[in-house]
Amino acid sequence: MLVVGLVFATLAAVLHCYIFVMESVRWTAPSTRKTFGIESAEVAEITKPLAFNQGFYNLFLAITSLIGLILVIAGTETIGLTLIIAGIAPMFAAALVLLLSDHTKARAAITQGTLPLLGLIFLFVALATR
Secondary structure, three states, X not given: OHHHHHHHHHHHHHHHHHHHHHHXXXXXXXXXXXXXXXXXXXXXXXXXXXXXXHHHHHHHHHHHHHHHHHHHHOOOHHHHHHHHHHHHHHHHHHHHHHHHHOHHHHHHHHHHHHHXXXXXXXXXXXXHOO
């Protein structure tokens, strides 16, 4: 169960690195605007500073999770798992907030929340069965 949880946590971190790129690097690109439902270039320009900041939140959560993974692999399991959970739990929580605050964003919320949720479930099961 631990390995499965680590795989889902890693996939969640990779996804959030990709979200970082979309929000902080490619926000005004037509493909990114389409992904986020932003129809005009003007709106993308106006919201660019907000997206830039939000992207870094996603990146920092991903980095926290990946550092945790490295520590687990290196044998520092308690600290590593703590960091992984500290990284993926807010990923899931943010997806839940998105889903509850705007039902039209259900697809995005499910996309960003499924991997961290599965990671949390498998990690907690692994910890509970020790």
